[in-house]
C-alpha cells in the first residue's frame with residue numbers, strides 16, 4: 001500500500017517552535033521537534049535516520065494516530081517513507097540551529113550508500129532538558145531535570161568563571177534552593193521565545209551576554225543579594241555590564257520617538273521641503289550626553305541618561321543609580337514605569353526619559 005506523502009509548506013521556523021504547543025492542529029511540528037530531541041538525548045552515541053523514524057512511528061502521537069484504524073496495517077518502511085521529508089526537514093533545522101550534528105557517515109544496511117549518523121550537541125541536550133522541564137507535570141521529575149540543567153551551568157562555570165557566568169549560576173542555584181522552579185522554567189521559556197535564529201543566538205541570550213538585564217530581573221531580591229556578596233572586582237563587572245547595556249540602548253533609541261527634537265529645533269520646512277523625517281531618522285543623543293557618559297565611565301553603579309531640559313532649553317543628561325533604574329524596570333511588571341527621572345546635570349531641573357524597552361517585557365505581557 002502506498003500513500004502520497006504529506007505535502008507540508010516549506011517553512012523556516014524560529015527556534016521558538018520547539019517550545020510551542022500545537023497539539024490540536026493537524027501537523028504538529030512542535031511535538032515532532034520535541035520527540036526528535038528526546039530520542040537524540042536518549043541515543044547519546046548517535047543514531048541513523050531509520051532508527052529515529054521507527055521510534056517516532058511508535059512514540060509521536062500524530063504519527064501513531066495517522067496509522068491507526070484502517071491504516072493500522074501500513075508497513076513500517078512505508079510509514080517512514082511517507083513522513084521522510086517532514087522528519088528530514090526537522091532534522092535539517094535542528095542541525096542548522098546547532099542542536100544536532102552529523103558525527104560521521106556510515107553505510108546503510110541495505111546498500112553501501114553512505115548515510116549520516118546524527119548526534120545531539122551539548123546545546124541540543126540543554127534545550128531538550130528545558131523542553132522536558134516545561135512539559136513535565138510531575139514535580140519530582142521536573143526537579144530532577146532542573147538539577148541536570150543546573151549541573152550544566154555549574155560545569156560551564158568551572159570552565160569559565162566570568163562574572164556573568166558566576167552571577168547566572170548563583171542565581172539559578174538560589175532560585176532552585178528557594179523552590180522557585182517555575183521562575184527558572186519561565187525564564188528559559190522567555191529566552192526561547194525571543195527572535196532566535198541559531199544556536200549561537202540562543203546561547204547569547206541564555207548566558208546573558210546579550211540581554212543581561214533579563215537575568216537580573218527574574219528575581220530582584222535574590223539578584224541584589226548576589227550582587228552584594230560578590231567580590232568587588234566581579235561586582236563592578238556586573239554593574240558595568242548593566243550600565244553599558246542601558247546606556248547603549250539610549251545610544252540606539254533615544255530620539256527615535258522624540259518629537260521635542262522636531263518641534264524645537266527643526267525648521268518645519270526649508271525651501272518648502274519637509275526635512276522632518278530625514279532629520280528624525282538620523283537622531284542621536286547629544287554631545288552633552290556623550291561627554292558625560294565618558295566623564296562617568298568609571299562610576300560603575302551609575303547610569304548617565306540623556307534627556308531634554310526645558311530650563312536649559314537643550315539636550316542634557318541626568319544620573320541614576322543602577323539599583324534605582326532596575327527597580328523602575330522591575331516595578332509593576334509586566335507594566336514597568338514608563339519613565340526614569342533625575343536632575344539635570346547642568347541646572348538641577350527635573351528631567352524624565354523613557355525607560356529601556358526590553359524584548360522580555362513584551363513577552364511577559366503576552
Ligand SMILES: [Zn+2]
Nearest residue numbers: 309312344347
Ligand atoms: Zn538643565
